[in-house]
Amino acid sequence: MAYYSVCSINIETDCLLSNSFRPFLLPDGKRPERIDMTVRQAEKPYSTQGLRKTADLPDMTVFEEDGPDGRVFRRIFALKIRIGMISADSEYRNVEYCFLDEFSFLGKDWIGNLFSQFFYLVIRCRMILNGFVVLHSACVELRGKAYAFTGPSGIGKSSRASKWCELFSADWISGDRPAIRVCDAMAYGVPWDGKEAIYRNTSFPLAVILKVSRSESAQIKDLSDTDKLQLLCEQTFLPLWDAKLAAQGIALLKRLSVRIPVYEICCDITDDSIKKAKTDLFQKLSNR
Numbered sequence: 001m002a003y004y005s006v007c008s009i010n011i012e013t014d015c016l017l018s019n020s021f022r023p024f025l026l027p028d029g030k031r032p033e034r035i036d037m038t039v040r041q042a043e044k045p046y047s048t049q050g051l052r053k054t055a056d057l058p059d060m061t062v063f064e065e066d067g068p069d070g071r072v073f074r075r076i077f078a079l080k081i082r083i084g085m086i087s088a089d090s091e092y093r094n095v096e097y098c099f100l101d102e103f104s105f106l107g108k109d110w111i112g113n114l115f116s117q118f119f120y121l122v123i124r125c126r127m128i129l130n131g132f133v134v135l136h137s138a139c140v141e142l143r144g145k146a147y148a149f150t151g152p153s154g155i156g157k158s159s160r161a162s163k164w165c166e167l168f169s170a171d172w173i174s175g176d177r178p179a180i181r182v183c184d185a186m187a188y189g190v191p192w193d194g195k196e197a198i199y200r201n202t203s204f205p206l207a208v209i210l211k212v213s214r215s216e217s218a219q220i221k222d223l224s225d226t227d228k229l230q231l232l233c234e235q236t237f238l239p240l241w242d243a244k245l246a247a248q249g250i251a252l253l254k255r256l257s258v259r260i261p262v263y264e265i266c267c268d269i270t271d272d273s274i275k276k277a278k279t280d281l282f283q284k285l286s287n288r
Helices: 019-024 101-106 108-129 157-168 225-234 243-259 271-286
Strands: 002-006 009-013 037-041 052-056 060-066 072-079 084-088 094-099 132-134 137-142 145-150 171-174 179-181 186-188 203-214 219-222 262-267
Touching: 002 019, 009 108, 019 108, 037 108, 072 108, 084 108, 094 108, 108 132, 108 243, 132 243, 137 157, 145 157, 145 186, 157 171, 157 271, 171 186, 203 271, 219 271, 225 243, 225 262, 262 271
Parallel strands: 009 037, 037 094, 145 203, 203 262
Antiparallel strands: 002 009, 052 060, 060 072, 072 084, 084 094, 132 179, 137 145, 137 171, 179 186, 186 203, 219 262
Protein backbone atom coordinates (compact mmCIF):
# COMPACT_ATOMS: atom_id res chain seq x y z
CA MET A 1 0.00 0.00 0.00
CA ALA A 2 1.02 3.61 -0.60
CA TYR A 3 -0.21 6.55 1.46
CA TYR A 4 -0.62 10.13 0.31
CA SER A 5 -1.73 13.23 2.16
CA VAL A 6 -3.23 15.96 -0.03
CA CYS A 7 -4.46 19.05 1.86
CA SER A 8 -4.74 16.93 5.05
CA ILE A 9 -6.86 14.35 3.18
CA ASN A 10 -5.18 10.97 3.68
CA ILE A 11 -5.39 8.52 0.79
CA GLU A 12 -4.61 4.81 0.90
CA THR A 13 -3.95 3.19 -2.47
CA ASP A 14 -2.76 -0.17 -3.74
CA CYS A 15 -0.91 1.50 -6.65
CA LEU A 16 1.47 4.39 -7.04
CA LEU A 17 -0.09 7.49 -8.53
CA SER A 18 1.56 9.79 -11.08
CA ASN A 19 4.85 11.58 -10.38
CA SER A 20 3.02 14.80 -9.54
CA PHE A 21 1.78 13.05 -6.39
CA ARG A 22 5.30 12.19 -5.25
CA PRO A 23 5.77 15.25 -2.95
CA PHE A 24 2.53 14.21 -1.21
CA LEU A 25 3.61 10.59 -0.64
CA LEU A 26 3.96 9.83 3.07
CA PRO A 27 7.47 8.60 3.93
CA ASP A 28 8.37 4.99 4.79
CA GLY A 29 4.95 3.68 3.80
CA LYS A 30 3.59 4.39 7.28
CA ARG A 31 -0.20 4.16 7.50
CA PRO A 32 -1.77 7.32 9.03
CA GLU A 33 -4.25 6.91 11.86
CA ARG A 34 -7.09 8.39 9.77
CA ILE A 35 -7.88 7.34 6.20
CA ASP A 36 -10.23 9.63 4.23
CA MET A 37 -10.17 7.74 0.94
CA THR A 38 -9.15 4.29 -0.25
CA VAL A 39 -8.23 3.51 -3.86
CA ARG A 40 -8.10 -0.18 -4.80
CA GLN A 41 -8.40 -2.42 -7.83
CA ALA A 42 -11.87 -3.95 -8.12
CA GLU A 43 -12.20 -7.70 -7.70
CA LYS A 44 -14.15 -8.00 -10.93
CA PRO A 45 -14.84 -5.74 -13.94
CA TYR A 46 -17.75 -3.31 -13.86
CA SER A 47 -20.55 -2.99 -16.35
CA THR A 48 -22.55 0.15 -17.04
CA GLN A 49 -25.55 -1.80 -18.29
CA GLY A 50 -28.72 -0.75 -16.49
CA LEU A 51 -27.09 2.28 -14.87
CA ARG A 52 -28.35 5.86 -15.19
CA LYS A 53 -26.17 8.20 -17.21
CA THR A 54 -25.88 11.47 -15.29
CA ALA A 55 -23.18 13.34 -17.24
CA ASP A 56 -21.32 13.06 -20.53
CA LEU A 57 -18.02 14.89 -20.09
CA PRO A 58 -15.23 15.36 -22.65
CA ASP A 59 -13.07 12.56 -21.23
CA MET A 60 -15.55 10.40 -19.32
CA THR A 61 -19.17 9.45 -18.86
CA VAL A 62 -20.71 9.40 -15.36
CA PHE A 63 -23.24 6.74 -14.32
CA GLU A 64 -25.00 6.05 -11.03
CA GLU A 65 -27.17 3.39 -9.44
CA ASP A 66 -29.30 3.04 -6.31
CA GLY A 67 -28.66 0.89 -3.30
CA PRO A 68 -31.33 -1.23 -1.56
CA ASP A 69 -32.33 1.71 0.65
CA GLY A 70 -32.83 4.00 -2.36
CA ARG A 71 -29.61 5.96 -1.79
CA VAL A 72 -27.07 6.37 -4.56
CA PHE A 73 -24.19 4.16 -3.52
CA ARG A 74 -22.04 4.03 -6.61
CA ARG A 75 -20.93 6.42 -9.30
CA ILE A 76 -19.01 4.93 -12.17
CA PHE A 77 -16.74 7.02 -14.36
CA ALA A 78 -16.34 5.21 -17.68
CA LEU A 79 -13.14 6.56 -19.20
CA LYS A 80 -13.29 7.52 -22.84
CA ILE A 81 -9.59 6.87 -23.31
CA ARG A 82 -10.76 3.25 -23.21
CA ILE A 83 -8.50 1.86 -20.51
CA GLY A 84 -11.16 1.05 -17.93
CA MET A 85 -13.53 2.46 -15.31
CA ILE A 86 -13.50 4.05 -11.84
CA SER A 87 -16.21 3.49 -9.24
CA ALA A 88 -16.86 5.65 -6.16
CA ASP A 89 -19.48 5.54 -3.41
CA SER A 90 -21.76 8.48 -2.63
CA GLU A 91 -19.23 10.03 -0.22
CA TYR A 92 -16.26 9.49 -2.54
CA ARG A 93 -14.55 7.64 0.28
CA ASN A 94 -14.20 4.17 -1.29
CA VAL A 95 -12.82 4.23 -4.82
CA GLU A 96 -12.19 1.22 -7.04
CA TYR A 97 -10.75 0.95 -10.51
CA CYS A 98 -10.72 -1.74 -13.15
CA PHE A 99 -8.96 -1.76 -16.48
CA LEU A 100 -9.44 -3.63 -19.71
CA ASP A 101 -7.72 -7.00 -19.98
CA GLU A 102 -5.43 -5.84 -22.76
CA PHE A 103 -3.79 -3.38 -20.35
CA SER A 104 -3.23 -5.88 -17.54
CA PHE A 105 0.35 -6.53 -18.61
CA LEU A 106 1.27 -2.97 -17.60
CA GLY A 107 0.84 -3.65 -13.89
CA LYS A 108 -0.89 -1.65 -11.16
CA ASP A 109 1.59 1.19 -10.91
CA TRP A 110 1.46 1.94 -14.65
CA ILE A 111 -2.32 1.79 -14.52
CA GLY A 112 -2.30 4.03 -11.42
CA ASN A 113 -0.27 6.53 -13.39
CA LEU A 114 -2.71 6.42 -16.32
CA PHE A 115 -5.73 6.71 -14.02
CA SER A 116 -4.29 9.57 -11.93
CA GLN A 117 -5.93 12.34 -13.95
CA PHE A 118 -9.29 10.73 -13.17
CA PHE A 119 -8.43 10.14 -9.51
CA TYR A 120 -7.97 13.93 -9.36
CA LEU A 121 -11.67 14.26 -10.08
CA VAL A 122 -12.72 11.92 -7.27
CA ILE A 123 -10.28 13.49 -4.80
CA ARG A 124 -11.67 16.95 -5.54
CA CYS A 125 -15.17 15.63 -4.85
CA ARG A 126 -13.98 14.25 -1.50
CA MET A 127 -12.34 17.60 -0.74
CA ILE A 128 -15.70 19.41 -0.93
CA LEU A 129 -17.02 17.03 1.74
CA ASN A 130 -13.96 17.93 3.83
CA GLY A 131 -14.63 21.67 3.48
CA PHE A 132 -12.25 22.50 0.61
CA VAL A 133 -12.81 24.23 -2.73
CA VAL A 134 -10.44 24.05 -5.70
CA LEU A 135 -10.06 27.48 -7.28
CA HIS A 136 -8.83 28.01 -10.84
CA SER A 137 -6.08 30.50 -10.03
CA ALA A 138 -2.37 31.21 -9.93
CA CYS A 139 -1.47 31.35 -6.25
CA VAL A 140 1.72 32.73 -4.71
CA GLU A 141 2.99 33.35 -1.18
CA LEU A 142 4.44 36.67 -0.04
CA ARG A 143 5.57 37.31 3.54
CA GLY A 144 3.59 34.37 4.87
CA LYS A 145 0.30 35.11 3.09
CA ALA A 146 -1.24 33.60 -0.06
CA TYR A 147 -2.53 35.69 -2.98
CA ALA A 148 -4.73 34.03 -5.61
CA PHE A 149 -5.06 35.50 -9.13
CA THR A 150 -8.19 34.12 -10.78
CA GLY A 151 -10.15 34.56 -14.00
CA PRO A 152 -10.76 32.76 -17.29
CA SER A 153 -7.96 30.93 -19.10
CA GLY A 154 -5.69 33.25 -21.06
CA ILE A 155 -6.49 36.41 -19.08
CA GLY A 156 -2.98 36.61 -17.58
CA LYS A 157 -3.17 35.01 -14.15
CA SER A 158 0.17 33.24 -14.42
CA SER A 159 1.98 36.22 -15.95
CA ARG A 160 0.92 38.50 -13.10
CA ALA A 161 1.76 35.90 -10.46
CA SER A 162 5.15 35.39 -12.14
CA LYS A 163 5.77 39.13 -11.96
CA TRP A 164 5.12 39.03 -8.21
CA CYS A 165 7.77 36.31 -7.93
CA GLU A 166 10.20 38.35 -10.04
CA LEU A 167 9.61 41.80 -8.51
CA PHE A 168 8.66 41.04 -4.90
CA SER A 169 10.37 37.66 -4.27
CA ALA A 170 7.07 35.85 -3.88
CA ASP A 171 7.08 32.04 -4.09
CA TRP A 172 4.68 29.81 -5.98
CA ILE A 173 2.10 27.71 -4.15
CA SER A 174 0.15 26.50 -7.18
CA GLY A 175 0.27 27.57 -10.80
CA ASP A 176 -3.28 26.67 -11.71
CA ARG A 177 -5.64 25.08 -9.12
CA PRO A 178 -4.85 25.51 -5.43
CA ALA A 179 -7.23 24.12 -2.83
CA ILE A 180 -8.68 26.42 -0.18
CA ARG A 181 -9.93 25.17 3.18
CA VAL A 182 -12.85 27.46 3.87
CA CYS A 183 -13.07 27.16 7.68
CA ASP A 184 -9.71 28.88 8.17
CA ALA A 185 -9.06 30.21 4.62
CA MET A 186 -5.84 28.28 4.12
CA ALA A 187 -4.50 27.91 0.56
CA TYR A 188 -2.81 24.61 -0.32
CA GLY A 189 -0.66 23.38 -3.15
CA VAL A 190 -2.03 20.25 -4.84
CA PRO A 191 -0.63 17.57 -7.19
CA TRP A 192 -2.70 18.62 -10.23
CA ASP A 193 -1.75 21.77 -12.03
CA GLY A 194 -2.52 21.98 -15.71
CA LYS A 195 0.08 23.05 -18.22
CA GLU A 196 2.04 25.14 -15.70
CA ALA A 197 3.09 22.07 -13.65
CA ILE A 198 3.89 24.37 -10.70
CA TYR A 199 2.91 23.10 -7.27
CA ARG A 200 4.32 22.72 -3.77
CA ASN A 201 3.19 20.62 -0.84
CA THR A 202 2.67 23.64 1.39
CA SER A 203 -0.05 25.91 2.77
CA PHE A 204 -0.45 29.55 3.80
CA PRO A 205 -3.32 31.78 5.01
CA LEU A 206 -5.17 33.28 2.05
CA ALA A 207 -5.04 37.09 2.12
CA VAL A 208 -7.15 37.93 -0.94
CA ILE A 209 -8.65 36.60 -4.16
CA LEU A 210 -7.98 38.81 -7.19
CA LYS A 211 -9.99 38.82 -10.40
CA VAL A 212 -7.49 39.62 -13.15
CA SER A 213 -8.41 42.26 -15.73
CA ARG A 214 -6.18 43.76 -18.40
CA SER A 215 -5.86 47.52 -18.20
CA GLU A 216 -3.32 50.21 -19.04
CA SER A 217 -4.18 52.05 -15.81
CA ALA A 218 -3.42 50.12 -12.63
CA GLN A 219 -6.16 50.07 -10.00
CA ILE A 220 -7.95 47.84 -7.52
CA LYS A 221 -11.75 47.70 -7.81
CA ASP A 222 -14.41 46.56 -5.39
CA LEU A 223 -16.85 43.85 -6.47
CA SER A 224 -20.46 43.50 -5.42
CA ASP A 225 -21.44 40.48 -3.34
CA THR A 226 -23.23 39.04 -6.36
CA ASP A 227 -20.19 39.52 -8.61
CA LYS A 228 -17.92 37.90 -6.01
CA LEU A 229 -20.02 34.77 -5.79
CA GLN A 230 -20.47 34.57 -9.56
CA LEU A 231 -16.71 34.84 -10.07
CA LEU A 232 -16.00 32.10 -7.55
CA CYS A 233 -18.66 29.80 -8.99
CA GLU A 234 -17.28 30.28 -12.50
CA GLN A 235 -13.68 29.55 -11.45
CA THR A 236 -14.22 26.72 -8.96
CA PHE A 237 -14.55 23.00 -9.53
CA LEU A 238 -18.18 22.00 -8.93
CA PRO A 239 -19.35 18.42 -9.75
CA LEU A 240 -22.56 19.39 -11.51
CA TRP A 241 -23.55 15.73 -12.05
CA ASP A 242 -23.90 15.45 -8.24
CA ALA A 243 -26.49 18.08 -7.29
CA LYS A 244 -26.11 17.61 -3.53
CA LEU A 245 -22.34 17.88 -3.60
CA ALA A 246 -22.41 20.85 -6.00
CA ALA A 247 -24.78 22.62 -3.58
CA GLN A 248 -22.30 21.97 -0.75
CA GLY A 249 -19.57 23.49 -2.90
CA ILE A 250 -21.63 26.62 -3.58
CA ALA A 251 -22.38 26.95 0.15
CA LEU A 252 -18.62 26.84 0.81
CA LEU A 253 -18.06 29.55 -1.80
CA LYS A 254 -20.65 31.79 -0.15
CA ARG A 255 -18.79 31.45 3.15
CA LEU A 256 -15.46 32.09 1.46
CA SER A 257 -16.72 35.24 -0.31
CA VAL A 258 -17.67 36.69 3.07
CA ARG A 259 -14.54 35.58 4.90
CA ILE A 260 -11.91 36.64 2.34
CA PRO A 261 -11.71 39.93 0.41
CA VAL A 262 -12.29 39.56 -3.33
CA TYR A 263 -11.17 42.42 -5.57
CA GLU A 264 -10.61 43.09 -9.25
CA ILE A 265 -6.97 43.84 -10.05
CA CYS A 266 -6.61 45.94 -13.20
CA CYS A 267 -3.14 46.32 -14.70
CA ASP A 268 -0.89 45.27 -17.53
CA ILE A 269 2.31 43.26 -17.04
CA THR A 270 4.82 46.09 -17.09
CA ASP A 271 6.87 46.49 -13.93
CA ASP A 272 5.43 49.92 -13.10
CA SER A 273 1.83 48.76 -13.52
CA ILE A 274 2.38 45.64 -11.41
CA LYS A 275 4.09 47.66 -8.66
CA LYS A 276 1.35 50.29 -8.53
CA ALA A 277 -1.42 47.68 -8.44
CA LYS A 278 0.34 45.86 -5.62
CA THR A 279 0.80 49.10 -3.64
CA ASP A 280 -2.87 50.00 -4.08
CA LEU A 281 -3.90 46.47 -3.08
CA PHE A 282 -1.91 46.51 0.14
CA GLN A 283 -3.29 49.94 0.99
CA LYS A 284 -6.82 48.63 0.45
CA LEU A 285 -6.17 45.55 2.57
CA SER A 286 -4.70 47.65 5.39
CA ASN A 287 -7.84 49.81 5.46
CA ARG A 288 -10.23 46.87 5.94
